[in-house]
Amino acid sequence: MTATVSAPGLPAWRHPRAQAVAGRCIGRTDVALDPRKARRLARRIHREAQRRSAQGSVAPRVVCCSPLRRCRDVARHLRRLGWRVVVDAALLEADFGRWEGRAWADIPRSEVDAWVADFADHAPGGGEPLRQVLQRAAAWTPPVPAATVVAHAGWMLARQWLRQHGPDALPSAAQWPAPPRHGCCWEGI
Numbered sequence: 001m002t003a004t005v006s007a008p009g010l011p012a013w014r015h016p017r018a019q020a021v022a023g024r025c026i027g028r029t030d031v032a033l034d035p036r037k038a039r040r041l042a043r044r045i046h047r048e049a050q051r052r053s054a055q056g057s058v059a060p061r062v063v064c065c066s067p068l069r070r071c072r073d074v075a076r077h078l079r080r081l082g083w084r085v086v087v088d089a090a091l092l093e094a095d096f097g098r099w100e101g102r103a104w105a106d107i108p109r110s111e112v113d114a115w116v117a118d119f120a121d122h123a124p125g126g127g128e129p130l131r132q133v134l135q136r137a138a139a140w141t142p143p144v145p146a147a148t149v150v151a152h153a154g155w156m157l158a159r160q161w162l163r164q165h166g167p168d169a170l171p172s173a174a175q176w177p178a179p180p181r182h183g184c185c186w187e188g189i
Contacts, residue, residue: 010142011048012149012156012189015070016041017182023103027096027127027154033073041183042077045148048185058146065150066091074150086147090140093152094133099125120170131170133158138167149189153179159189 016037018026045063052059061083065071075085099107107125115124123129137158142149157177165171180186 010147010149010189011185011187012151012159013041013045013074013185014153014156014180014182015074015150018070023105025096025099025102025104025107025125027093027100028068029101030068031070033070035073037183038073039077041074041150042081044183045074045078045150045185046081046083049148059148060144060146062086062142062144062147063150064088064091064142064147066093066152066155068092068152071150071152078150086143088140090136091149091151091155092136094124094130094154095127097123097125097127099127116173119173119176130158130176134162134167134170138162151189156180156186156189160186163188 016033018031018033021029021031049059049061061078061081062085063075063078063083064086065075065088067087067089071091072087075083075087079085099111111125115122120131120134121129133154137155157179160177161169161171
């Protein structure tokens with residue numbers, strides 16, 4: 001990998017928890033959010049941007065999100081609050097191929113073990129290897145400085161990894177950090 005992560009200081013918010021997905025492998029599966037949770041997160045993001053503006057920080061009302069509903073629904077509510085929305089496929093969650101939507105308990109242990117053994121380059125479920133997620137995350141740049149991002153855990157973790165370790169370091173499964181909580185914000189992504 002030769003791309004670098006740019007735009008320091010970007011706030012990235014993880015979408016709210018999707019409905020009816022407990023115990024399932026959800027990457028690119030397009031699942032619904034509780035509309036109240038999407039609206040609440042949009043209001044939190046809006047208030048945080050107002051707070052930053054009041055403190056003199058640049059906080060343009062531009063939100064970038066993945067095309068999946070769990071991010072797009074939050075952005076839709078921000079649009080109603082006067083934000084410009086940029087939907088970008090580069091912000092998609094990892095693709096877990098034939099594992100998508102399946103219960104984790106139903107995915108053969110041998111397949112999970114193969115992924116863990118070659119964490120960066122194995123395509124889980126025939127989907128997208130982590131190396132590709134890292135490359136996609138590294139190549140992404142916001143349309144304006146200090147834009148806000150509504151994203152998925154995998155994309156946020158990839159950006160965090162790149163910031164901490166650089167574009168040439170590839171993680172093992174044991175090194176991969178825990179995902180951010182739903183609805184939380186990470187700075188500097």
